[in-house]
Amino acid sequence: MFNDKNLEKFPLNRRQALKWGLVAGVGAVGSVLGVEALNRRSSSQVIIPPVQNSLSNTAVANPLAVLRDFDYGTVKQENGRTVREFRVEAHTSPIQLNRSTTFITWNLNGRVPGPTFRATEGDRIRVIFYNRAGHSHSLHFHGVHPPDMDGIKPVRNNTVMIYEFDAEPYGVHLYHCHIAPVTRHVGKGLYGMFIIDPPTPRPPADEMIMIMAGYDTNEDQKNELYAINGLPDYYMNHPIPIQQNQLIRLYVLNLIEFDPVVTFHLHANMFKVFRTGRTLEPSEETDVITMGTAERHILEFSFRYPGKFMFHPHQDAIAEAGCMGLFEVVGNAKA
Amino acid sequence: MSIFRFIGYFCSALSLAILISCSNQTPNATTSAPAAQSSTQASSAMNHSMSGGRKININSAILSELDKLEAKLGVPALSNKIQASRPYGNVEELVAKNVVTQPQFDQIKDMVTIEDIQLEGEAKDVDYMTKLALMKGHLMVAKELLDLQKPDQAEPHIGHPVEEIYADVEDQLNERKVQAFKEPLIALQDEVKAGAKDAAKVGTGFKSSMQSVDTAIAALPETQRNSPSFVLKTINGLLDTANSEYGAAIADGKISQLIEYQDSRGFVTYANELYDGISAQMAKEYPDAHKEIETTMATLTKTWPTPTAPAAPVSTSDEVSKMVKTIEASTQKVTKAS
CATH class of the missing domain: 2.60.40.420 (Cupredoxins -  blue copper proteins)
Structure with missing residues (x-):
């Protein structure tokens, strides 16, 4: 029924690619070739471990x-x-x-x-x-x-x-x-x-989105369950694999209704904050950021140690009602 | 004839020339902008400049409006096909989505648009009436719930007319010199939200809200309000929405969303009331369609035995869809005949 799923889903847009000189000289030859080259080259820059869905x-x-x-x-x-x-x-x-x-x-x-x-x-x-x-x-x-x-x-x-x-x-x-x-x-x-x-693209990174939301399952104007990207606790049971020392760019949005505010927290790390994504330089570094409903930011970080690390709002009742998950940092192969 | 043909050739030659000059001016700025895209651009620009006559918005027109296209091309059931292939990002998608052929499209392209248009004539009245009918459906089920001493359940249905519909009908109310009635509706909602403790106040508030909607409906000419063709179009709008809402009420074979169950009940209740008003005329003028509509409506209505949901759904959402389609098909016979 939906054609949307077939739409272009390149990890990088063309303009970014041009900026990095990845498709220089390829443009005139044809877009298919350009895209293939783009995918090959970009995957060598940004490492995204395979994901089992x-x-x-x-x-x-x-x-x-x-x-x-x-x-x-x-x-x-x-x-x-x-x-x-x-x-x-x-x-x-x-x-x-x-x-x-x-x-x-x-x-x-x-x-x-x-x-x-x-x-x-x-x-x-x-x-x-x-x-x-x-x-x-x-x-x-x-x-x-x-x-x-x-x-x-x-x-x-x-x-x-x-x-x-x-x-x-x-x-x-x-x-x-x-x-x-x-x-x-x-x-x-x-x-x-x-x-x-932005017109000048941000540096290459493993980019992902997280939207925190609440579910009022019994219409009592309170949330009974919470979720990140749609399902409660999903990333707790299915940790998100990321690569060690890889720059991660997280687009985070708090869209939890009824509860006025949550404080997003990342374990065992600090992240750089680009408020509302409105800057190219970070404004602060922290491991907790308080967000009212509809507030959103870009957070950037990378993990030094392999292993599992939690993320969740530090309103712990909300976290424990479904709004938490894990990164699984995959170690780099020893050179 | 030959003059027109000559003009046609001249135009296409001209647009070809424009095309060529355009592509010359933009030397491979982006490799992803082939000539084909420029040509749709040129043709859509031409469509925009060709005005004259009121156009039909293929994204929102009701079936009876789309029937004008069906009649022009003589393609049976084209209206339904146009509706089923929505949405359209531009009018050329009628061809891209295989709704009509290119030669057919060329015959109707001056009649269609995807831009917001000011409705006129009967289409405008049907649009106005349908919105008010949806408001009435909401209020009717709210009343049933208030009578059952369930103000908490009634509250969303008093809210819906303002939240979902009023903004959409406000301009038309002004134009038809109908007194605004948003404030009394909101006041009633506040009263019910507060627990509907003052029964007399709720009663008066409800009565004046319902009266306001009735007054707004009465702004339409009486002949129209009594015309089977016109009323059936409104009924279609109500049943169509009831169908979607009922589908949104059921999960796991249970009625899990009471609000949507009640919404759909209200719309069907009012659809029945509207049909009662034309049924004698229908029986006389369109006995076959009348019989089918009456029987199907009766079965359909049994889906909502009470204002609070039954333990198990009486009909599945597929069954409801099917009955609504049957009624729609019968009403189309009447609206096309008239």
Whole structure:
């Protein structure tokens, strides 16, 4: 049903590649060759250990699939501009949060969180939003755009809204449904990350996203369960493999409703903070960062020692209700 | 004829010339911008400049609007096909998605758009009526829950008209000189949120909210409100939404989301009320369609035996979808005949 899954999912965008001189001279030959060269070269720069995904590709909540999945859209050139076209459909589908809890999500393209839209500052963004989920919904983007693209107007069931605006400013942003009660529309899964890369790309890194969210499973306006990238405790049971001494770039978003704030903590390490991704230089180094709802940052770090290391909000009750996980640092082969 | 053909050739030659000059001006800036993309760009630019006549938004038009395209091309069930292949990022996707052929598209391309358009005539009235009908459905199920002394369950249904619909109908209310009624709805929601302790106050608030919606509906001409074709289009809108909401209520073969179950109940309740108003006329003018709609509606309605959900769903969501489709097909026979 969805073509979105076939969209371009290059680990690096073309502009980054050009900057590093990886495809110099290849451009005119053809994009296929360029991409192959790009993949080969980039994998020698950024090491991502192989990942075993225990879930099927069609699972609505699939934290490992979401982790490093960036949707660059269908790229078109219109009037001399790069347009990135994204297609999303709102649906309803149940997910299994744990052995005893089934939860009906409202989701985009059959996944929670929704796709991570990614563009470079100055690109034109076009999001074709088709609501097939019964209630009225909308997509409200953070970032700068005109009022008619602000996504607070309800889009009725079985109708389409096309949001179009310039990608600005660079940083880590988000989008979410803005129909009241927003707590319910966000809590049921209508949200995702929206990354705008700076014109001068950031250095190569193993990039991943983490969205912390809550599940109010009994409609009591409190969260019973919490999750990172859709499922409670998933990364506790399936640690994320990362390479020793590899630069990791984490795009973190707190989208937990009802609880006003969480403090993201990484074990046995320090991370550099790029607040809202709005800078190219870090503003601080720490191992805890306090984030209100909808706050998001870029965190950069690398692990010196192989082994397993936890990450979680330091509101420990929230962590223990599903919002925690592990990195598994894979040692470099001895030279 | 030959003059037009000449103009056609001239235009295509011209656009070809523009194309060539464009591609000359942008020497391989990006290798990923082949000529094919520039040509869609050129043709869509031409489409935009060709105005005149009101266009049909293929992303949002109701079936009866799309029927104009179906009639123009003489392709049976084209309206349903256009609806089923949504969404469209541009009008050319009608061809790309194999909804129509290129020659067919050339015949209708001046009639279609994906841009927000000001609805006019009957389509505008159906749109307005459907939104108010959804509000009414919400309020009707809220009333049932208030009568059952369940203000906590009634509250979301008093909220939905404001949260999901009001902003979408506000301009039309102004235009039709209907007094705004957002404030009384919010006041009622506040009262119910606070536990609906003052029964008299809730009763008055509810009555005036319902009256406001009725007044808004009464702004439509009476002939239209009594026309089977018009009412059936509204019923389709209600049932379509009820269908989606019911699907969103069920997980693991149980009704796990009470709010969506109740939403869908409200919409079907009001759809029944609307149909009662035209059923005598239907029986007389369209006996076959009437029989099918009446029987299917009766079975469909049994899906919601009570305002609070039954222990096990009476119908599966697939069964509900099927019944809604059956009713839609019958109503189409009537709306096309009229």
